[in-house]
Amino acid sequence: MRDYIIRRVLLLVPNLFILATLTFFLARVLPGDVALGLVAEDGSVINQEAVQVIRDRLGLNDPMPVQYARWMLQLLQGDLGKSDVSDISVVKVVAETAEVTFLLAILSVIIGAVMAIPFGILSAMMRGRWPDQVIRTFSAVFLALPNFWLGILLLLALVTWFSWSPPIFQETFLDAPVEQLQRLILPSIAIGTSFAAVATRLTRSTMLEVLNQDYIRTARAKGLFPNRVIVRHALPNAVLPVITLSALLFAGLLNGAVVLERIFALPGMGVEIVTATSERDFQLLQGLVLVLGAFVMVWMLLIDLLYVALDKRIQLE
Amino acid sequence: MIAAPERSEVAPTRTRRIAVSSWRIMRKHPTGAVGLVILILILLFILSAGILTPHRYDRTLSGKAAPMMSRGFDDELLVLGGDELGRDILTRLQHAGRTSFVIGLAAPLLGVTLGTIIGIVSAYRGGIVDLLVQRVVDVLISLPGLVLAMAVTLALGFSVWGVIVALSLNVVGGSSRVVRSHALTQSQLEYVQAARALGASDLRIIFRHLLPNSMAVSLVLFTVGVGAAITAEAGLSFLGLGVQPPTPSWGNMLTFAQQYFRFGAHIAIIPGLTIAIVVFAINLVGDSLRDILDPHLRGRG
Secondary structure, eight states: OHHHHHHHHHHHHHHHHHHHHHHHHHHHTSSSOHHHHHHHHHOSSOOHHHHHHHHHHHTTTSOHHHHHHHHHHHHHTTOOOBOTTTOOBHHHHHHHHHHHHHHHHHHHHHHHHHHHHHHHHHHHHTTTSHHHHHHHHHHHHHHHSOHHHHHHHHHHHHHHHHOOOOOOOOOOTTTOHHHHHHHHHHHHHHHHHHHHHHHHHHHHHHHHHHHTSHHHHHHHHTTOOHHHIIIIIIHHHHHHHHHHHHHHTHHHHHHHHHHHHHHTTOOOHHHHHHHHHHHTOHHHHHHHHHHHHHHHHHHHHHHHHHHHHHOTTOOOO | OOOHHHHHHHHHHHHHHHHHHHHHHHHHOHHHHHHHHHHHHHHHHHHTTTTSOSSOTTSBOSSTTOOTTEEOTTSOEETTOBOTTSBBHHHHHHHHHHHHHHHHHHHHHHHHHHHHHHHHHHHHHOHHHHHHHHHHHHHHHHSOHHHHHHHHHHHHOSSHHHHHHHHHHHHHHHHHHHHHHHHHHHHHSHHHHHHHHTTOOHHHIIIIIIHHHHHHHHHHHHHHHHHHHHHHHHHHHHTTOSSOTTSOOTTTTSTTHHHHTTTOTHHHHHHHHHHHHHHHHHHHHHHHHHHHHOGGGTTOO
16 A cells, blocks of 8 residues: 555656646647747737847747746746746746636535435436436536537626626635636536536446445345445445546546636636637646646646545555 | 358348348437437437528628527528527538537547557556656646647647547547556556467567457547546637637637627527537547446446
C-alpha cells in the first residue's frame, strides 16, 4: 500500500513535466501572436516597429528552445508568470476564476450523484419492471442531450416564463454563498443530468452484479431486513464505481463547464481560456491549462487512492 | 475450381443466411434495431439535401426567425421556419447533417485507430515504452478535450479536417487506455505465447493476433465516439471555434441560437433536438453492439 502511494505520487513528476511541455506547444501552434492583436487595437495600419517592440518585451523573438527553457525555469520557481495582455499575474487570474469553474464541476457531480444513486438502485431492484424501464429510458434520453443545449433551454424557459436572466456580479462563494449557489445551480443541473445519466446506468449494473453475490444471499438468509441488506451490504460496493467514474469524467465535466460558463455569463476559467486563446495570450493560456490539467491529475490520483483504501477487494502487489 | 453456375447457386443462400441471422440479432436486440432504423432515416434525410426542399441553405428567404410553417418573402413554404438570418432551417439541417456526420464518423475513426495501435504497442512492448507512452496518455486524459480541440482547430484552420483532427485527439487517450488493458490480458494468453514460441515476429503477433482480438473493443469505442464527436463538434462550434459559416453544421446552427431565441425558440430547439435524436439512436445501436460483441463490457460507461 505504501509503495503504491509512493509510486503513484512519483509518477506525477513526469506527468506534470509532459503537461507543462504540452501546454507550451499548445500555445505555440496557434497562428499569430499577441503583438499583432495589441497593435491592431491601436490603429488600423499595423505598425511593424511597434509589433517588434512588444515581441522583444515579451521575449517572443527568442528562439523556441529559449522560450521553452524560460517557461520551464519559471515553473520550477513556482511562478506562472504574467498575462501578456494585461500584465496581471496568472496566479491572480487563476485564483479569481477557479472558484466558479470548480464549484460548477463539484456541484454537478453532487447533483448527478444525488439523482443517479437512488435511481440506479431502484432500477436494479425493480429489474425488468416498469420503474426500471422508465429510469433506463430517461437515462438513455439524458445521455443523448448535449449539456450546453440543456443549458440554453433552461435559460430559455426562465427568460420566457419568469423573465429571469443570469445575474452579473463579482462576489466569491465566501462573501455571498447563497447568491453564488443560485447563480451556479442551473448550469450545474445541465452538466449534472448528463453525468447522472451515465452514473445511473453504472450504479444499476454494479448493483445487479453485487446483488447476485454470495454475501448478499447470506445476509438475506440470516433474515436481515431487505432494506438493511441493501443499505448496509450492497450499497457501499455499488457506489464505489460511481466515485471512480466521477474522477474519470472530471475532465469531461470541465468541458461542460467551459461552454456553460459562456451561456450563463459566469466568470470562470473556461471563459478565460477562450479569451486567452483568441488574444494569443500565451502566458495566461499556458498557466490556465496547466492548472486545470494538474488539478485533474491530482484529483484522479486522490480518487484512485481513496478507492484502494475503501475497497477491501483490491489486492495490491 | 468452382464453376460459374455453381457460384450463382451459392450466392442467394448466403444472402439469405445473412438476412436470417441479422433478423435474429435484431429480434434479440430490439432497441438496437430501433436505433438503426432512426439512423437510416436520418441518413436518408441528410442525403436528400437539395431534393427534399427547393431552397438553398445559404439564402435569406424570410424575416428574422420566421416561425414554423410560415411563408417567406416570395411565398415559399418554410416548414421548420427560418433561422436568425431568415434561411430555411429544414434545408440547413440537411446540409449541416453532412458536415456533422462526416466529422462524427471521421474523428472517432482516426482517434480510435490511433488509440488502438498505441494501446496495443504499449501493452505488448511493456517496460520503458509502456511507461513513457502511458505518461503522455495520462496527460491527454487529464486535459479537458475542448481546450485541446480549441488550440488544434485554431492551428489547423477552421476547416472540416481541422475539426476532425482536433476532435480525434480527444479520443486517442481514453481509447488507448481501454485497448491497452484489454491487450495486456490478451498478451498473457497461451495463444500469443505459442505464436512467440513458434518464432512469430512482434509485428506479426501485433497485427495477426492482438489487433484482430481488440477489434470488438475498438468497434464499441468507435460507436461511443461517434455520438461524443457530434456533441463535441456542437460545443466547439458554439464557442465559435468549430466549422465556420457559411458551411453549416448542427453545432454552428446553435452558435447564435442564444442571442436570437427571444425571437423564436425553434432556432435553439430544432438543431439541438436533431443532435439529441442522432446521439440517442447511436447510443442504442452502440449498447446492442456492446452486448453482441463483448459481454464483459456490458453496463460500463
